[in-house]
Amino acid sequence: MLEAINLTKTYKSTPAVKGVNLYLEKGETVGLLGPNGAGKSTTISMLSSLIHPTAGEVLLKGESIKGQPQHLRAILGVVPQDIAVFPDLTARENMLFFGKVYKLPKKDLKNRIEEVLKLVGLEQQHKKQVKTFSGGMKRRLNIAVALLHEPEILIMDEPTVGIDPQSRSYILETVKKLNEEKGVTVLYTSHYMEEVEFLCKRLYIMDRGEVIASGTKEEVKNILSSEHTIEVEMEVAKDEFLQRLQTHPAISTATILDKKVVLMAPKEINLLEDVFAAAKQSGTVLKGIQIMAPSLEDVFLHLTGRTLRD
Numbered sequence: 449m450l451e452a453i454n455l456t457k458t459y460k461s462t463p464a465v466k467g468v469n470l471y472l473e474k475g476e477t478v479g480l481l482g483p484n485g486a487g488k489s490t491t492i493s494m495l496s497s498l499i500h501p502t503a504g505e506v507l508l509k510g511e512s513i514k515g516q517p518q519h520l521r522a523i524l525g526v527v528p529q530d531i532a533v534f535p536d537l538t539a540r541e542n543m544l545f546f547g548k549v550y551k552l553p554k555k556d557l558k559n560r561i562e563e564v565l566k567l568v569g570l571e572q573q574h575k576k577q578v579k580t581f582s583g584g585m586k587r588r589l590n591i592a593v594a595l596l597h598e599p600e601i602l603i604m605d606e607p608t609v610g611i612d613p614q615s616r617s618y619i620l621e622t623v624k625k626l627n628e629e630k631g632v633t634v635l636y637t638s639h640y641m642e643e644v645e646f647l648c649k650r651l652y653i654m655d656r657g658e659v660i661a662s663g664t665k666e667e668v669k670n671i672l673s674s675e676h677t678i679e680v681e682m683e684v685a686k687d688e689f690l691q692r693l694q695t696h697p698a699i700s701t702a703t704i705l706d707k708k709v710v711l712m713a714p715k716e717i718n719l720l721e722d723v724f725a726a727a728k729q730s731g732t733v734l735k736g737i738q739i740m741a742p743s744l745e746d747v748f749l750h751l752t753g754r755t756l757r758d
């Protein structure tokens with residue numbers, strides 16, 4: 449339905465996106481993950497024709513959108529990373545404004561606004577100025593604006609950043625419902641792996657402007673199928689312990705998260721004795737050890753060397 453071919457964006461001499469290929473099939477929910485600065489928002493801006501690619505192109509139903517972005521805009525809703533609503537207007541006034549921008553017929557607009565405000569759970573607050581809203585309410589209004597013209601494709605750029613857990617699950621449920629009940633195609637960017645696990649069937653991982661992994665969740669997890677993850681919990685975090693593990697020849701990555709060290713190593717190698725020895729040599733008291741199959745988060749860590757929320 450929507451396809452990026454070799455999408456590239458270079459700012460002055462900085463390459464932000466380097467030859468990204470991705471596609472969305474009708475009715476799919478697809479995740480786009482990557483550390484800060486990976487090029488996700490830039491890719492989204494090109495996909496939605498907000499910025500011109502330096503090279504490459506975007507195809508809608510097989511045809512280039514170059515020169516005719518209006519076809520795409522008519523069926524695309526974009527929830528930008530930064531909230532783009534007017535703080536001095538009420539929720540309803542914001543919606544009316546954007547309804548005019550989208551050139552929605554006046555007679556349908558009223559009903560549609562009510563429908564969408566209800567969908568995002570803001571029907572009670574429509575008369576309030578947006579500047580009095582909480583972060584979560586602003587985010588929900590941002591989403592409502594993107595849904596106003598009943599888009600067939602919805603692209604969301606970190607729509608749940610900085611909001612309370614309740615608003616977050618409301619948003620996730622709403623997006624899931626839109627996909628399942630209305631067949632809306634979704635591209636979803638997030639720093640929360642559990643959101644992508646919940647919503648998306650397929651995903652792309654970007655780093656430094658490139659897609660470095662893609663496929664169904666299972667396929668992406670299989671990248672590490674020959675490895676396992678070992679979580680070692682310490683009483684007190686010790687650098688020396690981490691360093692010893694990082695220099696161990698059989699350990700592919702060792703990362704510290706609070707008081708936990710997360711190791712990845714080939715399944716066939718038994719590391720437990722070496723972990724205990726490293727703890728002893730560095731004077732680290734261990735609280736627990738767990739061996740697990742790699743999660744999507746582990747794959748991300750393995751590929752990018754960073755956790756999703758770094």
Ligand SMILES: Nc1ncnc2c1ncn2[C@@H]1O[C@H](COP(=O)(O)OP(=O)(O)OP(=O)(O)O)[C@@H](O)[C@H]1O
Nearest residue numbers: 459462463464482483484485486487488489490491
């Ligand atoms: N308008 C711009 N001018 C110059 N450089 C830019 C511009 N927009 C983005 N960049 C650079 O392009 C790279 C990719 O940025 P982008 O915003 O696409 O990343 P991102 O994956 O969305 O990151 P985040 O998770 O922080 O939102 C970064 O190095 C950024 O500094």
Ligand SMILES: [Mg+2]
Nearest residue numbers: 488489490529
């Ligand atoms: Mg971004």
